[in-house]
Amino acid sequence: MSEVTETKKPAGKKRFELSESLKAYKGIWVFIEHERGVIHTVSLELLGEGRKLADQLGVELAGVVMGTPGETTRSFCHEAFFHGADLCYLVEDPLLTDYRNEPFTKGLTDLVNKYQPEIMLLGASTLGRDLAGSVATTLKTGLTADCTELNVDLDARSLLATRPTFGGSLLCTIQTLNYRPQMATVRPRVMPMPERDASRTGRIVEDSLGMVESAIITKVLEFIPDEMQDKPQLPFADIIVSGGRGMKKPENFKLIWDLANMLGAEVGATRPVVQAGWVDLERQVGQSGKTVRPKLYIAAGISGAIQHRVGMDASDVIIAINNDPNAPIFDFAHYGIVGNAMTLLPALTEAFKVHLAVARKAG
């Protein structure tokens, strides 16, 4: 690995000893993100992952909920318990109604300084990245962004945060040895959703923000919600039909839409297709697009480059259609058909249609 020698090695093979002041940091925290009364699913996914880390380290898992006073905000604590948290830190304040960097950074930083978690996880959303970057700098601690895998090194009680590097061709594992808390962000849908167990309960630890509006410089004048009608929800789709450059022409993408519409599926695409403007950016699957975990992923005219693969590898079943028998996608798809997508897609649409008709009669 001569090319990466500029990155430094952790303290050799000798046992790593954590200083006494850092040993005081205990427990795993997950920041519970919510907007307009709804929890962001990435926070629940992180609770599932946090639960595993907490069990390995033998510590408690806590959710952190900050928001406007009221039942809705409080209910997020219970949602955190249902998804694995043992306790929840709750800060209610009218100043936390809309997300703003300043009050949220102060609130979260104060909580960390007071209760000292060893690991803190946030979603790699617009909110999570804004907050994580500010909090890590304020606390002068390490932050690893957009992780795809989290583990712990039990000896050093250190978080092993793995993320793609060099354009996604390689992975690197990053540690924060001499600083606490160890912070990481993870993108939505990268981690599986844990089971919800509505019988679980936990403790709520309340704290206050201690800030007044006049001390906050940035004001939210207005919120303009996105028009929701046509917005594709790829990350949560159960079936996705995706097309790549092998579809050759934008007109041929109709074959992808036909199959998707028939199945009530979402349409996905590779980056070159998005860059060529055949479909919009919301539909790009992969490292620089969406991470998806459908039950069925159908890929037509897609070579299966690593940057695409990381976004859809967690699909339950993958079907690949490609005219090149050596295309990398056949190395990880469950089923492959070697042939021309232009004729195979309509045939597949037809076969599904027949199957559906039969199912309807039977049902």
Place this chain on the structure above:
Amino acid sequence: MHIVVCIKQVPDSAQIRVHPVTNTIMRQGVPAIVNPYDLFALEEALRLKDEYGGRVTVLTMGPPMAEAALRKAISYGADDAILVTDRAFAGSDTLATSCALAAAIGQIHKDMPVDLVFTGKQTIDGDTAQVGPGIAKRLDMQLLTYVSKVRSVDLDKHEILVERRSEGGVQLLKTSTPSLITVLEGTNEMRFATMANMFRASRYPVKVWNREQAGIEDVTKVGLKGSPTVVSKVFAPTLRAVKAEIIQCENNEPKDLAVTLLAKMFTKFPKIEQEIAKRAA
């Protein structure tokens, strides 16, 4: 109005290849480019300069060759360019990078007060989106991330109105300057370099600052020493090694292939058949 734009020179990651046998990065011949996201920040700054007057200073921390990125920015119309370079910066993570850049911006501010600092949304090599927020916190500036539009600037009142992309919508925010803005991609389209600016860029004397000149006294705050994170391992992803079952049938007619595929899949994965059946209802 004085805007500082932070830009980074990055390897064109689309052209990076990994050696199939040794799993090392093959960097030879990979061109260095200005981080594409930073061009949106630069164009937004130039647009504001056109509208309100003022100066645009571009700033980068990197090896001496990063000067080329600054020259590129001058050719688009930036007024001044500063390269912060020192061996002490090697191995900086995002915390150490924001420390060095914040210090340099502090020095720039002494010469000419800074109203706005712009960064890109993220880099294509670091890919963290953390350096912008880091600089803002260190300089105690208001932080506005994922800004899709600067609506207006009131220089007398030190007020700025921006649209910020957030989950599920756009926030219209009012804040005071100085503030730090990370500019969303797609916000604008980079202008063409004019002949005059290209000429100016070729002769422009880029200011080169070492650690002291950038105003960093404490060596332990930058480079490897100032970086809380350490890379402990770099490796190729271990990929699931199951090959696809290739569907074949006698005549390989599309229709037969499709039917065979469904039959096989529904037998092995009844859950998929149920999922499809749900849609029949």
